[in-house]
Amino acid sequence: MSQPTPFASRRGLLFGAAAVSAGAFLTGCTSNESDDDEPAANDRPAADDKPGKPVTIGFAGPQADHGWLNAINDNAKKRAEKYSDVTLEITEGSNDTAQQIGQIETLINKKVDVLVVLPADGKALTQVGLKAMRAGIPVVNLDRIFNTPQAYRCWIGGDNYGMGLNAGHYIGEKLKGKANAKVIELAGLDNLELTKQRTQGFDDALKNYPNIRKVARQAADFTVESGQAKMAQLLQAQSKFDALWNHDDDQGVGALRAIEQAGRDDFLMVGGAGALSAFEAIKADNGVLKATVLYPPTMAASAIDLARALGQGKGVGGLAEYEIPASITLYSAVVDKENVDQYMSTGFK
Incomplete structure (x- = not known):
C-alpha cells in the first residue's frame, strides 16, 4: 500500500x-x-x-x-x-x-x-x-x-498533525485581530511520536499568524491528575496569555480544575479528542473551553x-x-x- x-x-x-x-x-x-x-x-x-x-x-x-x-x-x-x-x-x-x-x-x-x-x-x-x-x-x-x-x-x-494544525488555525482565527497575542500548549507525553506531531501541526498553523507567539509549553501524560498538576504550573508561570491548546480531553478535565482553582477566565481553551464532558462544557459556554479538535x-x-x-x-x-x-x-x-x-x-x- x-x-x-x-x-x-x-x-x-x-x-x-x-x-x-x-x-x-x-x-x-x-x-x-x-x-x-x-x-x-x-x-x-x-x-x-x-x-x-x-x-x-x-x-x-x-x-x-x-x-x-x-x-x-x-x-x-x-x-x-x-x-x-x-x-x-x-x-x-x-x-x-x-x-x-x-x-x-x-x-x-x-x-x-x-x-x-x-x-x-x-x-x-x-x-x-x-x-x-x-x-x-x-x-x-x-x-x-x-x-x-x-x-x-x-x-x-x-491524524495527529491535523489535530495540531486545526487547533492552531482555530485559535489563530480567534486571535488574528489581537496584537502581540500569546498562546500556551499543554501537550501529551513527549516520548510519543504523536505528541511531536500534534505540536508540529500546531506550530505550523501559528506561522500563518505573525501576531501570535507561543510563550510556553508543558508536557503532561494524558491523565486527569497530570493535566491538573501541569496546568497549575503553567498558570503560575504565565500571568497573562490569550489561548491554550490542550492535546487531550481526559487531561483537560484536570486542566480545567486547575484553571478554576486559580480563578482564571481571561483566555480561551481548545481541547483534543472529543470527550462528552468537553462537548457539554462547550455547549454550556460558561467557561474557558470553547472548542475541541476530534480524534474520533x-x-x-x-x-x-x-x-x-x-x-x-x-x-x-x-x-x-x-x-x-x-x-x-x-x-x-x-x-x-x-x-x-x-x-x-x-x-x-
Whole structure:
C-alpha cells in the first residue's frame, strides 16, 4: 500500500458525524462478484447491510485505561452487534506487548477470518501482524501503525498533525485581530511520536499568524491528575496569555480544575479528542473551553466495517473500486458551540 500519512499513531462512537469523512460510505459494501448483467463499478449503487457470508473478526486492543481507549472497545463491540453475520472474538486488552502478542496469536490459532488490531506498540507488534497476514488472515491495523505495510491489509486511524494544525488555525482565527497575542500548549507525553506531531501541526498553523507567539509549553501524560498538576504550573508561570491548546480531553478535565482553582477566565481553551464532558462544557459556554479538535474513536467502528468487507470479499459502498482502500486517515474536525449538537452523540466518557 501507499504508506499512510506519517501522522498516524495514538496513545495508548457508533458512526456519527465525527467519522463521516472515513466512515459513512463504509456501511454499504459492494460485492466483488460480477456477471454480464452487472453494471460497471462506477455505476453500481452502494449495497445495503443485508446479511452476507458469516465472518468471525478477532479484535485485539490495548488496556482501556483511558477514556478514548475505552471508547475504542465500545465502538468495536457495538458496531459488531449491528451485524447478524459478524461474530466478534475480543481479547481482554493489554498494554504489555508480550501479553498482547500472545492474545493475537491465540486469535490466529482460532483461525478467525479477519483481525482488527490496535497495538499497544506498533513497532513491537509488527511481527505478529506479519504472522497473521502470512497465515492468510487479513489485518486491519487500527491507529498505531505497524512498521511495514506487509503486516496489514488496511490501516485506519487518526491524524495527529491535523489535530495540531486545526487547533492552531482555530485559535489563530480567534486571535488574528489581537496584537502581540500569546498562546500556551499543554501537550501529551513527549516520548510519543504523536505528541511531536500534534505540536508540529500546531506550530505550523501559528506561522500563518505573525501576531501570535507561543510563550510556553508543558508536557503532561494524558491523565486527569497530570493535566491538573501541569496546568497549575503553567498558570503560575504565565500571568497573562490569550489561548491554550490542550492535546487531550481526559487531561483537560484536570486542566480545567486547575484553571478554576486559580480563578482564571481571561483566555480561551481548545481541547483534543472529543470527550462528552468537553462537548457539554462547550455547549454550556460558561467557561474557558470553547472548542475541541476530534480524534474520533469511531475509527474502531469503521475498522469493524472494513473487516467485515474483507471477510466477505467486498469493497466499500460509495467507491468504484472492488477492494477496500489500503489506508484511511480520519479528519480532525473542530467542534465548537456552533456545531456541538451535531457531535454530541459521539462523545465518549
